[in-house]
Amino acid sequence: MRYARVHFGRFLHGLHFMSMTAESLAFHQQLQARGVIFSFVGYLSEGILYSLGEALKQKMSLxxxxxxxxxxxxSVFVEQAQNIIRYSADRVAGELDRPVELSSGLVVVGREEGRFSVVCANIVAHTEVGRLRERLEQLAAMDADELKSHYREKLREPSEADSRGGSIGLIEIARRSSAPIEFGFIELDAERTYFCLKAYI
Amino acid sequence: MERLHRAATERSPHLDFDFPNRCLRIEGESYPEDAAAFYGPVLKALETFLCSPDPLPPESPLVLDLRLSYFNSSSAKALMNIFQMLELAASRGLSTRINWHYHPEDDAMLEFGEDFREDFRFADFHLCEVETDLAG
Structure with a gap:
């Protein structure tokens, strides 16, 4: 009796691992079917950005x-990831042996029908949405020459006091893209909005 | 004025501003965690140098060599600031030459060079094609 109970316990345990593995496989296959080269969800740091960027360059070179x-x-990957690090409203920052900044977000680089795509998403404060949407709509409507001269113009302007380079980063993303940038917002609650940006190269 | 030297790191370029010899260099890749923190002291030192009474004869030219394979948008902003300072100094009579090195197959670096060049009237801005890989 006692033996049977232990045996049954192991059996259940095995089932649990099997379903966990099956779930993982399904998720993995789903991502691969969508052409995902890598996907990252969680707290992103500059160190992670560097490592992911290196792997991405190596994968493409191979x-x-x-x-x-x-x-x-x-370039699109770096600007997108640095935007998450700088602007994600879901972040932890502090001092360990040096200043550490961890910002939550999602980065997915993939390949679809011969084109590369870089998707980034993060939470932004509701108050940021209006300005960000306006800026992105403006960029999405510009052609290559307009983007180039807009970049030139912004580069020569003195920096905005509260900016950490984000506005010119968005122009760089749009400029390196082979199709207009795609973006969207979903309101999560009274203060937070989910923001997603996709660029094709 | 003392020489300013920064060894390359994973995300920041090798920077050597040899003020006594009027020889400035920036090489490699530039996408530092905090571009303002990296370039801030560099811009300050350059400003001090350009404003200080000069021990070298005025005909000795100031040369900036750039060999960059990649830079992000915040680094572009810092480069623009450096160029604006050099152009101002050139307009006041300092002989200034900027060499923008790029690989012939690197479209983005050539385009950036052509773009930056349009802002110079007093300083000489040269586009220099180099066959060697500029990877940092």
Whole structure:
């Protein structure tokens, strides 16, 4: 009797691991079917950005991707990830042995029908949405020449007091993209909005 | 004025501002965690140098060599600030030359060079094609 109970316990335990593994496999396959090269969800730091960026460059180089395309994808990835680090409203910052900044967000780099895509998402304060939406709509409507001269203009302007370089970063993303940037907002509660930005290269 | 030197790190370039010899260099990749923290002291030192009474004869030119393979948008802003300071100094009579090195197959770096060049009237801005890989 006692033996049977232990045995049954192991059996249940095994079932649990099997369903956990099956779930993981389904998730994994779903991402792969969507052409995901890598996906990251959680607290992002500059160190993680560097490592993911290196892996991304190596992966694309091994696949003999055109050097200029690698650079464009990398540039969009860096600007998107740095935007999360700087602007995500879901963040922890403090001093360990040096200043540490961890910002929550999502980064997915994939390949769809011969194009690369970089998706980034993070939470922004509700009060930021209006300005951000306006800026993105403006960029999405610009053609390559307009984006280039807009970038030139912004580069020569004195920095905005509260900016950490984000506004020019968005222009760089739009400029390196081969199609207009796509974006959306979903309100989570009275203060927080989920913001998602996708660029194709 | 003392030489300002920063060894390259994973995300910041090798920077060597040899003020006594009027030889400035920035090489590699630039996407530091905090561009203001990295370039702030550099801009300050350059400003001090350009404003200080000069021990070298005025005909000795100031040369800035840039060999960058990638920089992010906040670094671009810092580069623009450096260029604006050099152009101002050139307009006041300092002989200034900027060499923008780029790999012939690197479209983005050539375009950035052409873009920056348009702002110079007094300083000489040269686009220099180099076959060697500029990877930092």
């Amino acid at each position: 696949e003999a991707t055109d050097a200029n395309v690698i650079k464009r994808v990398f």
